[in-house]
Amino acid sequence: MSKSELNQIVEKLRQAHIQQGIPDIKIRHDRLERSKNLLLENKDALLDAINQDFGHRSAYQSLASDILASVSAINDAQNHLEKWIKSETVDNPFDGMKTEIQYQPLGVVGIISPWNFPLNLAFCPLASVFSAGNRALLKPSELTPKTSEILAKLVPQYFDDTELQVITGDAEVGAAFSALPFDHLIFTGSTNVGRHVMRAAAENLVPVTLELGGKSPVVITDDFDLNTAVERIFTIKTFNAGQICISPDYLLLPQTQETTFVEYAQSFTQSIFPSYFDNEDYTSIINERHFQRLLNLINDAQAKGANIITLNPEGIIADPVRHKIAPTLILNVHDDMLIMQEEIFGPLLPIKTYDSIDEAINYINARPRPLAAYYFSENTTAQQHFATNTTSGALVINDVMSHVFIENLPFGGVGASGIGAYHGIHGFRRFSHAKAVVIQNDSGESNLNMRAPYQEKLSAAQAIFN
Incomplete structure (x- = not known):
C-alpha cells in the first residue's frame, strides 16, 4: 500500500x-x-x-x-x-x-x-x-x-x-x-x-x-528463600520461551548462592517441563532468524569464556527443526559479551554475582533504564533502598512480571525502555x-488585574515586596 x-x-x-x-x-x-x-x-x-x-x-x-x-x-x-x-x-x-x-x-x-x-x-x-x-x-x-x-x-x-x-x-x-x-x-x-x-x-x-524493552534485571538478596525466587523467575522465563519484553534479562546474585541457584533451577524447570522439544507446553522461537540470533548469543558468550548450562535434562540446547531452545543459564559473564549488551528475548539467563547490594545497584544504574526491575528481599528497609536508588518502568518486589496484570497500574518504560x-x-x-x-465569574476579577492603567496596580504590586 x-x-x-x-x-x-x-x-x-x-x-x-x-x-x-x-x-x-x-x-x-x-x-x-x-x-x-x-x-x-x-x-x-x-x-x-x-x-x-x-x-x-x-x-x-x-x-x-x-x-x-x-x-x-x-x-x-x-x-x-x-x-x-x-x-x-x-x-x-x-x-x-x-x-x-x-x-x-x-x-x-x-x-x-x-x-x-x-x-x-x-x-x-x-x-x-x-x-x-x-x-x-x-x-x-x-x-x-x-x-x-x-x-x-x-x-x-x-x-x-x-x-x-x-x-x-x-x-x-x-x-x-x-x-x-x-x-x-x-x-x-x-x-x-x-x-x-x-x-x-x-x-x-x-x-x-x-x-x-531493554534488559530487565533480577536481583536476589541472601535473606530471600532462593528456591521460591527460582520458581517465580523461571515460571516467567519459560513462558513464551522468554519472548517477552519484561522477561528477566539478567540475574544479579550473591556469589555464595550461584551453585545452589543452578541446582534449584535444574530441579524446578524439570518439574514443569520434563522435556522441551516434543513438549506441547513449550513454545518455539518465532522464526529462523531469531533462533539463530539466540544461538549466536550463546556461542559468543562461550567463546569469550562463559560457562553454558542447559536446563534440558537431555543435555541438548536447541532443536533446529522445531526452532525450540531449552532454558539455558550463562555463567561467568562479562560486559563485552553480546548477551550482556543486547536484549535477549528468549529463554537464556545470564548470571552475574555481586558482593554487596550497592554493587548490584551501581551495575544497574550504569546501564540504560529497564522496562522492569525485579528485587527479591524480605527486608522492607532494603526494598525501599532499592526502590529509591534505581529507576525502571516498573518495580516488582518478590515476584516477576505480576504488575502487568493489574489494570489500574500504569504500564510503560522510562528512558531507553519507553x-x-x-x-x-x-x-x-x-x-x-x-x-x-x-468559565469566568461575573466580576471578571482575574481579567481586571491585567487592565490598564497600570500605575496604581504597580504600587500595589511593589508593596508585596516591602
Missing part, C-alpha cells in the same frame, strides 16, 4: 471523527463490546493462526495471554468508563469562577503492535484508544502473518471502516505507517526500531507512546487531551 493511500485512510478516519463529533459513552461501550466479541467469537481461528505463526505455541498460553488478557482490559475499560469520562473540577483562586479539566478524544490513533503477543499488544492499547473516544488504524507485525491476515479479515466484519482499519505489510509499510499524520501513535517493539518510529513521527509532530504509559485510567488519559476549561 502506498503512502498516499495510507494518508487517505487516516484522513477518512479523521473526517468521520470531526463530522460525527465526540462519541458518547454508549458508542464507546459498543466499540469495546465489538472488540471483545471479535476475540471471543473467533477464538479458535485466532489461536490456530498464532500457533502457525510461531511454529508451535501452547493453545493455553495464547488463550491466557492474548485473548483473555485482552478481554480483561476491555472489561476494565467498560466497567470504569462512566467514571473516567467525567470532567474533573479543580480549585481556583477566584470566587464564582468555574474551572475544570475535560478529557477530549485526540482523534485518530495509530497502533503498531509486535509479534510476541500479537493480540494482547493490539487490543489492550485499543481498549484505551476506544474508551477515550478515538478511532484507530492498526499495523500488526509482519512476523506473525497468519494472525495479521485474520485480523485484517475479521475487523471489517465488526467495525465500520471509519472506526477501525487494519493495515498489513512488511517493514517498508511499517516505516510509511509511522510517518502518517496521526493524532497519536503507539508503538510496541525494540528500542532500535522505536528510534526510527519516533524520528518519523516527529516530522508531523505526532506525539508517541513507545513501549520498548515513553508514556497506558492500561486502565492511565491509558484513557494517555489517549485523551486534558483540556482546561474556565
